[in-house]
Amino acid sequence: MPAKDFLSSMQKKRLQKALRESGCSHFRERVLMLLLLNDGKTYSEISGFIGCSYRTVAYWCVHGDPDQLDSLRDRREHGNFRKATEEYIQLLIEVTKKSPNQLGYECSNWSGERLANYLAQRTGIKLSGTQVRRILKQKNIRLPRGRVQLDNRANHTSKKLERNVSQQSQ
Known part of the structure:
Protein backbone atom coordinates (compact mmCIF):
# COMPACT_ATOMS: atom_id res chain seq x y z
CA MET A 1 0.00 0.00 0.00
CA PRO A 2 1.46 3.41 -0.93
CA ALA A 3 2.44 5.81 1.80
CA LYS A 4 0.37 8.85 2.76
CA ASP A 5 0.75 11.77 0.31
CA PHE A 6 2.06 9.57 -2.52
CA LEU A 7 0.36 11.79 -5.13
CA SER A 8 2.14 14.83 -6.51
CA SER A 9 0.30 18.12 -6.21
CA MET A 10 -0.41 18.05 -9.97
CA GLN A 11 -1.85 14.51 -9.77
CA LYS A 12 -3.99 15.48 -6.80
CA LYS A 13 -5.36 18.57 -8.57
CA ARG A 14 -6.14 16.54 -11.70
CA LEU A 15 -7.97 13.90 -9.66
CA GLN A 16 -9.93 16.54 -7.73
CA LYS A 17 -10.96 18.21 -10.98
CA ALA A 18 -12.04 14.85 -12.44
CA LEU A 19 -14.03 14.15 -9.28
CA ARG A 20 -15.93 17.43 -9.64
CA GLU A 21 -16.53 17.30 -13.39
CA SER A 22 -17.21 13.67 -14.27
CA GLY A 23 -20.77 12.51 -14.85
CA CYS A 24 -19.98 8.84 -14.26
CA SER A 25 -20.49 7.74 -10.67
CA HIS A 26 -18.22 4.69 -11.07
CA PHE A 27 -15.35 6.83 -12.34
CA ARG A 28 -15.83 9.37 -9.52
CA GLU A 29 -15.85 6.53 -7.00
CA ARG A 30 -12.50 5.25 -8.26
CA VAL A 31 -10.97 8.72 -8.25
CA LEU A 32 -12.19 9.16 -4.68
CA MET A 33 -10.52 5.88 -3.72
CA LEU A 34 -7.13 7.22 -4.85
CA LEU A 35 -7.67 10.53 -3.08
CA LEU A 36 -8.66 8.82 0.17
CA LEU A 37 -5.69 6.48 -0.11
CA ASN A 38 -3.50 9.55 -0.54
CA ASP A 39 -4.96 10.91 2.71
CA GLY A 40 -3.71 7.81 4.53
CA LYS A 41 -6.95 5.81 4.68
CA THR A 42 -6.73 2.01 4.59
CA TYR A 43 -8.56 -0.15 2.06
CA SER A 44 -11.00 -1.17 4.82
CA GLU A 45 -11.73 2.44 5.74
CA ILE A 46 -12.21 3.40 2.10
CA SER A 47 -14.55 0.47 1.40
CA GLY A 48 -16.59 1.34 4.50
CA PHE A 49 -16.77 5.01 3.55
CA ILE A 50 -17.70 4.47 -0.11
CA GLY A 51 -19.84 1.41 0.49
CA CYS A 52 -18.14 -1.04 -1.86
CA SER A 53 -16.15 -4.20 -1.32
CA TYR A 54 -12.60 -4.37 -0.03
CA ARG A 55 -11.58 -6.21 -3.21
CA THR A 56 -12.92 -3.40 -5.40
CA VAL A 57 -10.91 -0.82 -3.46
CA ALA A 58 -7.78 -2.97 -3.57
CA TYR A 59 -8.13 -3.52 -7.32
CA TRP A 60 -8.60 0.13 -8.26
CA CYS A 61 -5.96 1.42 -5.85
CA VAL A 62 -3.43 -0.93 -7.43
CA HIS A 63 -4.53 -0.68 -11.07
CA GLY A 64 -5.66 2.96 -11.18
CA ASP A 65 -2.95 5.20 -12.54
CA PRO A 66 -3.25 8.83 -11.33
CA ASP A 67 -1.25 9.95 -14.40
CA GLN A 68 -3.68 8.26 -16.81
CA LEU A 69 -7.26 8.91 -15.74
CA ASP A 70 -8.54 6.63 -18.49
CA SER A 71 -7.20 3.70 -16.44
CA LEU A 72 -10.08 4.42 -14.03
CA ARG A 73 -12.77 4.31 -16.72
CA ASP A 74 -14.77 1.46 -18.20
CA ARG A 75 -17.66 1.15 -20.63
CA ARG A 76 -20.34 1.99 -18.06
CA GLU A 77 -20.13 5.63 -19.01
CA HIS A 78 -21.45 4.79 -22.47
CA GLY A 79 -24.02 2.24 -21.35
CA ASN A 80 -23.03 -1.27 -20.48
CA PHE A 81 -24.87 -2.98 -23.34
CA ARG A 82 -21.89 -4.72 -24.87
CA LYS A 83 -24.07 -7.09 -26.87
CA ALA A 84 -26.87 -4.72 -27.76
CA THR A 85 -25.98 -2.92 -30.96
CA VAL A 148 -54.75 -9.63 -19.55
CA GLN A 149 -55.86 -12.83 -17.87
CA LEU A 150 -55.71 -15.78 -20.19
CA ASP A 151 -57.36 -19.10 -19.63
CA ASN A 152 -54.89 -21.94 -19.00
CA ARG A 153 -55.11 -23.21 -22.57
CA ALA A 154 -54.22 -19.83 -24.12
CA ASN A 155 -51.47 -19.31 -21.54
CA HIS A 156 -50.07 -22.76 -22.38
CA THR A 157 -50.13 -21.88 -26.10
CA SER A 158 -48.24 -18.63 -25.42
CA LYS A 159 -45.53 -20.42 -23.45
Missing part, protein backbone atom coordinates in the same frame (compact mmCIF):
# COMPACT_ATOMS: atom_id res chain seq x y z
CA GLU A 86 -27.69 0.26 -32.12
CA GLU A 87 -29.64 -1.84 -34.63
CA TYR A 88 -30.80 -4.14 -31.82
CA ILE A 89 -31.94 -1.19 -29.72
CA GLN A 90 -33.80 0.38 -32.67
CA LEU A 91 -35.56 -2.93 -33.41
CA LEU A 92 -36.42 -3.25 -29.71
CA ILE A 93 -38.03 0.19 -29.73
CA GLU A 94 -39.97 -0.61 -32.91
CA VAL A 95 -41.19 -3.95 -31.53
CA THR A 96 -42.46 -2.36 -28.30
CA LYS A 97 -44.73 -0.14 -30.41
CA LYS A 98 -46.49 -3.27 -31.68
CA SER A 99 -48.71 -5.65 -29.80
CA PRO A 100 -47.41 -9.18 -29.27
CA ASN A 101 -50.65 -10.33 -30.94
CA GLN A 102 -49.47 -8.73 -34.19
CA LEU A 103 -46.34 -10.89 -34.08
CA GLY A 104 -48.02 -14.23 -33.38
CA TYR A 105 -48.17 -14.32 -29.59
CA GLU A 106 -51.33 -15.27 -27.69
CA CYS A 107 -50.96 -12.37 -25.27
CA SER A 108 -51.53 -8.65 -25.41
CA ASN A 109 -48.56 -7.30 -23.42
CA TRP A 110 -44.80 -7.60 -23.75
CA SER A 111 -42.61 -8.82 -20.93
CA GLY A 112 -38.86 -8.37 -20.84
CA GLU A 113 -38.33 -12.09 -21.32
CA ARG A 114 -40.76 -12.28 -24.23
CA LEU A 115 -39.03 -9.35 -25.94
CA ALA A 116 -35.61 -10.90 -25.34
CA ASN A 117 -36.72 -14.20 -26.89
CA TYR A 118 -38.33 -12.52 -29.89
CA LEU A 119 -35.29 -10.33 -30.55
CA ALA A 120 -32.90 -13.26 -30.08
CA GLN A 121 -34.73 -15.03 -32.89
CA ARG A 122 -34.67 -11.95 -35.13
CA THR A 123 -31.11 -10.74 -34.43
CA GLY A 124 -29.18 -13.65 -32.97
CA ILE A 125 -28.25 -11.47 -29.97
CA LYS A 126 -29.24 -13.18 -26.73
CA LEU A 127 -29.96 -10.90 -23.80
CA SER A 128 -31.85 -11.56 -20.60
CA GLY A 129 -35.23 -10.03 -19.94
CA THR A 130 -33.59 -7.91 -17.26
CA GLN A 131 -31.11 -6.48 -19.74
CA VAL A 132 -33.91 -5.69 -22.19
CA ARG A 133 -35.91 -3.93 -19.46
CA ARG A 134 -32.79 -1.97 -18.46
CA ILE A 135 -32.34 -0.75 -22.04
CA LEU A 136 -36.00 0.24 -22.22
CA LYS A 137 -35.73 2.10 -18.92
CA GLN A 138 -32.73 4.03 -20.20
CA LYS A 139 -34.75 4.97 -23.30
CA ASN A 140 -37.71 5.97 -21.09
CA ILE A 141 -39.95 3.29 -22.57
CA ARG A 142 -42.28 1.49 -20.21
CA LEU A 143 -43.96 -1.80 -20.83
CA PRO A 144 -47.66 -1.87 -19.89
CA ARG A 145 -48.18 -3.20 -16.38
CA GLY A 146 -51.73 -4.49 -16.79
CA ARG A 147 -51.81 -8.13 -17.74
CA LYS A 160 -45.26 -23.09 -26.13
CA LEU A 161 -44.81 -20.38 -28.81
CA GLU A 162 -42.13 -18.68 -26.68
CA ARG A 163 -40.29 -22.00 -26.28
CA ASN A 164 -40.42 -22.58 -30.02
CA VAL A 165 -39.02 -19.10 -30.67
CA SER A 166 -36.17 -19.60 -28.20
CA GLN A 167 -35.39 -23.09 -29.58
CA GLN A 168 -35.26 -21.76 -33.13
CA SER A 169 -32.79 -19.07 -32.10
CA GLN A 170 -30.35 -21.67 -30.72
Whole structure:
Protein backbone atom coordinates (compact mmCIF):
# COMPACT_ATOMS: atom_id res chain seq x y z
CA MET A 1 0.00 0.00 0.00
CA PRO A 2 1.46 3.41 -0.93
CA ALA A 3 2.44 5.81 1.80
CA LYS A 4 0.37 8.85 2.76
CA ASP A 5 0.75 11.77 0.31
CA PHE A 6 2.06 9.57 -2.52
CA LEU A 7 0.36 11.79 -5.13
CA SER A 8 2.14 14.83 -6.51
CA SER A 9 0.30 18.12 -6.21
CA MET A 10 -0.41 18.05 -9.97
CA GLN A 11 -1.85 14.51 -9.77
CA LYS A 12 -3.99 15.48 -6.80
CA LYS A 13 -5.36 18.57 -8.57
CA ARG A 14 -6.14 16.54 -11.70
CA LEU A 15 -7.97 13.90 -9.66
CA GLN A 16 -9.93 16.54 -7.73
CA LYS A 17 -10.96 18.21 -10.98
CA ALA A 18 -12.04 14.85 -12.44
CA LEU A 19 -14.03 14.15 -9.28
CA ARG A 20 -15.93 17.43 -9.64
CA GLU A 21 -16.53 17.30 -13.39
CA SER A 22 -17.21 13.67 -14.27
CA GLY A 23 -20.77 12.51 -14.85
CA CYS A 24 -19.98 8.84 -14.26
CA SER A 25 -20.49 7.74 -10.67
CA HIS A 26 -18.22 4.69 -11.07
CA PHE A 27 -15.35 6.83 -12.34
CA ARG A 28 -15.83 9.37 -9.52
CA GLU A 29 -15.85 6.53 -7.00
CA ARG A 30 -12.50 5.25 -8.26
CA VAL A 31 -10.97 8.72 -8.25
CA LEU A 32 -12.19 9.16 -4.68
CA MET A 33 -10.52 5.88 -3.72
CA LEU A 34 -7.13 7.22 -4.85
CA LEU A 35 -7.67 10.53 -3.08
CA LEU A 36 -8.66 8.82 0.17
CA LEU A 37 -5.69 6.48 -0.11
CA ASN A 38 -3.50 9.55 -0.54
CA ASP A 39 -4.96 10.91 2.71
CA GLY A 40 -3.71 7.81 4.53
CA LYS A 41 -6.95 5.81 4.68
CA THR A 42 -6.73 2.01 4.59
CA TYR A 43 -8.56 -0.15 2.06
CA SER A 44 -11.00 -1.17 4.82
CA GLU A 45 -11.73 2.44 5.74
CA ILE A 46 -12.21 3.40 2.10
CA SER A 47 -14.55 0.47 1.40
CA GLY A 48 -16.59 1.34 4.50
CA PHE A 49 -16.77 5.01 3.55
CA ILE A 50 -17.70 4.47 -0.11
CA GLY A 51 -19.84 1.41 0.49
CA CYS A 52 -18.14 -1.04 -1.86
CA SER A 53 -16.15 -4.20 -1.32
CA TYR A 54 -12.60 -4.37 -0.03
CA ARG A 55 -11.58 -6.21 -3.21
CA THR A 56 -12.92 -3.40 -5.40
CA VAL A 57 -10.91 -0.82 -3.46
CA ALA A 58 -7.78 -2.97 -3.57
CA TYR A 59 -8.13 -3.52 -7.32
CA TRP A 60 -8.60 0.13 -8.26
CA CYS A 61 -5.96 1.42 -5.85
CA VAL A 62 -3.43 -0.93 -7.43
CA HIS A 63 -4.53 -0.68 -11.07
CA GLY A 64 -5.66 2.96 -11.18
CA ASP A 65 -2.95 5.20 -12.54
CA PRO A 66 -3.25 8.83 -11.33
CA ASP A 67 -1.25 9.95 -14.40
CA GLN A 68 -3.68 8.26 -16.81
CA LEU A 69 -7.26 8.91 -15.74
CA ASP A 70 -8.54 6.63 -18.49
CA SER A 71 -7.20 3.70 -16.44
CA LEU A 72 -10.08 4.42 -14.03
CA ARG A 73 -12.77 4.31 -16.72
CA ASP A 74 -14.77 1.46 -18.20
CA ARG A 75 -17.66 1.15 -20.63
CA ARG A 76 -20.34 1.99 -18.06
CA GLU A 77 -20.13 5.63 -19.01
CA HIS A 78 -21.45 4.79 -22.47
CA GLY A 79 -24.02 2.24 -21.35
CA ASN A 80 -23.03 -1.27 -20.48
CA PHE A 81 -24.87 -2.98 -23.34
CA ARG A 82 -21.89 -4.72 -24.87
CA LYS A 83 -24.07 -7.09 -26.87
CA ALA A 84 -26.87 -4.72 -27.76
CA THR A 85 -25.98 -2.92 -30.96
CA GLU A 86 -27.69 0.26 -32.12
CA GLU A 87 -29.64 -1.84 -34.63
CA TYR A 88 -30.80 -4.14 -31.82
CA ILE A 89 -31.94 -1.19 -29.72
CA GLN A 90 -33.80 0.38 -32.67
CA LEU A 91 -35.56 -2.93 -33.41
CA LEU A 92 -36.42 -3.25 -29.71
CA ILE A 93 -38.03 0.19 -29.73
CA GLU A 94 -39.97 -0.61 -32.91
CA VAL A 95 -41.19 -3.95 -31.53
CA THR A 96 -42.46 -2.36 -28.30
CA LYS A 97 -44.73 -0.14 -30.41
CA LYS A 98 -46.49 -3.27 -31.68
CA SER A 99 -48.71 -5.65 -29.80
CA PRO A 100 -47.41 -9.18 -29.27
CA ASN A 101 -50.65 -10.33 -30.94
CA GLN A 102 -49.47 -8.73 -34.19
CA LEU A 103 -46.34 -10.89 -34.08
CA GLY A 104 -48.02 -14.23 -33.38
CA TYR A 105 -48.17 -14.32 -29.59
CA GLU A 106 -51.33 -15.27 -27.69
CA CYS A 107 -50.96 -12.37 -25.27
CA SER A 108 -51.53 -8.65 -25.41
CA ASN A 109 -48.56 -7.30 -23.42
CA TRP A 110 -44.80 -7.60 -23.75
CA SER A 111 -42.61 -8.82 -20.93
CA GLY A 112 -38.86 -8.37 -20.84
CA GLU A 113 -38.33 -12.09 -21.32
CA ARG A 114 -40.76 -12.28 -24.23
CA LEU A 115 -39.03 -9.35 -25.94
CA ALA A 116 -35.61 -10.90 -25.34
CA ASN A 117 -36.72 -14.20 -26.89
CA TYR A 118 -38.33 -12.52 -29.89
CA LEU A 119 -35.29 -10.33 -30.55
CA ALA A 120 -32.90 -13.26 -30.08
CA GLN A 121 -34.73 -15.03 -32.89
CA ARG A 122 -34.67 -11.95 -35.13
CA THR A 123 -31.11 -10.74 -34.43
CA GLY A 124 -29.18 -13.65 -32.97
CA ILE A 125 -28.25 -11.47 -29.97
CA LYS A 126 -29.24 -13.18 -26.73
CA LEU A 127 -29.96 -10.90 -23.80
CA SER A 128 -31.85 -11.56 -20.60
CA GLY A 129 -35.23 -10.03 -19.94
CA THR A 130 -33.59 -7.91 -17.26
CA GLN A 131 -31.11 -6.48 -19.74
CA VAL A 132 -33.91 -5.69 -22.19
CA ARG A 133 -35.91 -3.93 -19.46
CA ARG A 134 -32.79 -1.97 -18.46
CA ILE A 135 -32.34 -0.75 -22.04
CA LEU A 136 -36.00 0.24 -22.22
CA LYS A 137 -35.73 2.10 -18.92
CA GLN A 138 -32.73 4.03 -20.20
CA LYS A 139 -34.75 4.97 -23.30
CA ASN A 140 -37.71 5.97 -21.09
CA ILE A 141 -39.95 3.29 -22.57
CA ARG A 142 -42.28 1.49 -20.21
CA LEU A 143 -43.96 -1.80 -20.83
CA PRO A 144 -47.66 -1.87 -19.89
CA ARG A 145 -48.18 -3.20 -16.38
CA GLY A 146 -51.73 -4.49 -16.79
CA ARG A 147 -51.81 -8.13 -17.74
CA VAL A 148 -54.75 -9.63 -19.55
CA GLN A 149 -55.86 -12.83 -17.87
CA LEU A 150 -55.71 -15.78 -20.19
CA ASP A 151 -57.36 -19.10 -19.63
CA ASN A 152 -54.89 -21.94 -19.00
CA ARG A 153 -55.11 -23.21 -22.57
CA ALA A 154 -54.22 -19.83 -24.12
CA ASN A 155 -51.47 -19.31 -21.54
CA HIS A 156 -50.07 -22.76 -22.38
CA THR A 157 -50.13 -21.88 -26.10
CA SER A 158 -48.24 -18.63 -25.42
CA LYS A 159 -45.53 -20.42 -23.45
CA LYS A 160 -45.26 -23.09 -26.13
CA LEU A 161 -44.81 -20.38 -28.81
CA GLU A 162 -42.13 -18.68 -26.68
CA ARG A 163 -40.29 -22.00 -26.28
CA ASN A 164 -40.42 -22.58 -30.02
CA VAL A 165 -39.02 -19.10 -30.67
CA SER A 166 -36.17 -19.60 -28.20
CA GLN A 167 -35.39 -23.09 -29.58
CA GLN A 168 -35.26 -21.76 -33.13
CA SER A 169 -32.79 -19.07 -32.10
CA GLN A 170 -30.35 -21.67 -30.72
